[in-house]
Amino acid sequence: MFRRLAGEEAIFQDSNSTPPTVGLFVTCLVDLFRPAVGFASIKLLEEAGCQIEVPDTQTCCGQPAFNAGHREEAVTIARQVIAAFEPFDYVVAPSGSCAATIRRHYPELLADDPKWSSRAEAVASKTYELTSFLTDVRSLAGVKVELPEKTIAIYHDSCSGLRELGVKTQPRSLLGTIENLELKEMEEPEVCCGFGGTFCTKYPAISEVIVSAKTKDIDATGADLLLAGDMGCLMNMAGRLRREGRRTEVRHVVEILSGMTEAPPIAGRQEDQS
């Protein structure tokens, strides 16, 4: 499936090196709403020469508690995640938001805990958002995937991935190697979609204004396919696009990168035909 492009040969073809172990952090929204993303992630990581495990003591990264001021509960969940993922060479999540929670916020949450702060740092430093792991760590330069027909796609930069982890070029560079896919840009790809975790239910009217601006921007591109790296944003934009009766197809970026598009899209034409 993968094109092994120049530069990564060393990593993948060095038979002496044991493949790195990766603990897949599935994320609660993928677990509950979109298992396809979990399977697509495994496929991509395996293709990139990693050995995957999915610890079954994982639940959620604790972000809802952390952002709602329930600090103690967030700390307990953080410790649980750290303990579950310590054994692996890397921790990878198909989500910039959850990866950022582990990478940026766990060390802060546990900074004053002498027993846990170094463990938090250690797990944080090996945690990655999936597309950035593939390109930045595994030096993957492309994927060998072909779409059945010419498709114009746009990529929404989810806030946490973009601003807390610097994910911007990584998904685009991988998408750029997919045949039959033309990548366009929205006018404001970096503007928040208005999801914001519990924000969208606490302040639904404001969230609606923000997501409507986003769907307008999406629609103006005339793209067939909207992609992003976070289920929260995707479900928010997909939910609004459906409510507005728009036909843009919505998928998690790893579904397209892995070529696994058997599951109907989160929103879009295929779903309306069913």
Next chain:
Amino acid sequence: MKVQSADFINRSAKAIGDEQLQRALGNVRKGFIGKRAKAAAALPEFEAIRDEAVGIKNHVLNHLDVYLERFEANVKAAGGHVHWARDDAEARAIILELCRKENARTVTKGKSMLTEEIELNAHLEAHGIETVETDLGEYIIQLRGESPSHIIAPAVHLNRDQVEADFRRVHSHLAEERALETPESLLGEAREVLRRRYFDADVGITGANFLVAETGSSVIVTNEGNGDLTQTLPRVHIALASIEKIVPTMEDLSTILRLLARSATGQEMSVYTTISTGPRRADDQDGPEEYHIVLLDNGRSALLGTEFQEVLRCIRCGACMNHCPVFHAVGGHAYGAVYPGPIGAVITPALAGIEKAGHLPNASTFCGRCESVCPMRIPLPKLMRRWRDKEYEKGLQPATMRRGISLWAFAAQHPRVYRFGTKYAAALLSRLGGARRRIARLPFASGWTGARDLPAPEGQTFMQAYAAAKKADRS
């Protein structure tokens, strides 16, 4: 400080329904963001200057007492006076007293958010002193009896037609048929009216963007030059500044000035930067005969040494609100506080108490764009989250939300309970989604389904499907 943030939901709903306001807010989004990006990109060392400025401000805040004393000594040496005000009431009293000594009937004012914070205009008016705002935006909202909706663009919520109508109504002595169709003609008319007022004024009151410790100077930056006229024409100049505005040296000032206008309006520098040191000297051409600085604390020193200290680095550029999706949606007035947007969400609870300002740190998607553009690298989302922690500790959150999160957190700490719950939730939601695989109404998630469908789950959780796949693999 007047705070009406408890009413945030109603205020924001009103703002969302106001079409004229929504159009005006579109301009904030279109205008400021691109200009800042361009200005930052054109200065290769922009990021390095940010780091330097953060260092300067951190240093000052860690030694604030030293620098304030040095500042005071140098103001005195230059022939000025320093007054210390613990809170808004003291500041109002000091300023009123100074105006009374001067028998002032009219004072001119340069734009100052701090005078908004202490509600100075109302206080002076109540004591028979007329205040004339000289900043164009501030002048417009004074005519309308409103408050600023943005810290650098106070009238950004209005459009040209509204301003024209106000001018025709209030400037009734001017000819009916004069043209007021362009922003320039509006500015021209305001200038003409204000020009006369400058000479009426007995006292000029300004804010200060910075105070320089080594020279005892106060610094204001404007684009209209109104600040200069406000402080040089009257006999007495009073500058009101909060204690954290201090920088050690002129050199430091120039460093931070390079960030201010670029972050705010995308200019390299504001059109006017005025540095005042003491009253006029014998051979000076102009300037006030008396120079007073009122140094206001109003809750700021209580932040020193706490997790909120970083907010005191703020230079009031407004970049955080210019880039905030919530500000774009509801505008400044919805926040019901003097400082709107992300900076307001952090500073309002600090000044007025989290009890009164509870909505503000919650009304953020934590998209982080504010922090990414803040020239002083203030971690605004982190500080908002800190306020949410405080809210939780004090039991101020709505009970349903508190219970909901606790329930979720409990399950998340018990993987087997969690699996059980998600398994049934996935199955149930999937069934509710039906053949079209979307849920248009969900009673306990009406916040979500009010504006959007909920994409239904596939039916099995990933963990279920994965376990099944592994089992199949083995057999």
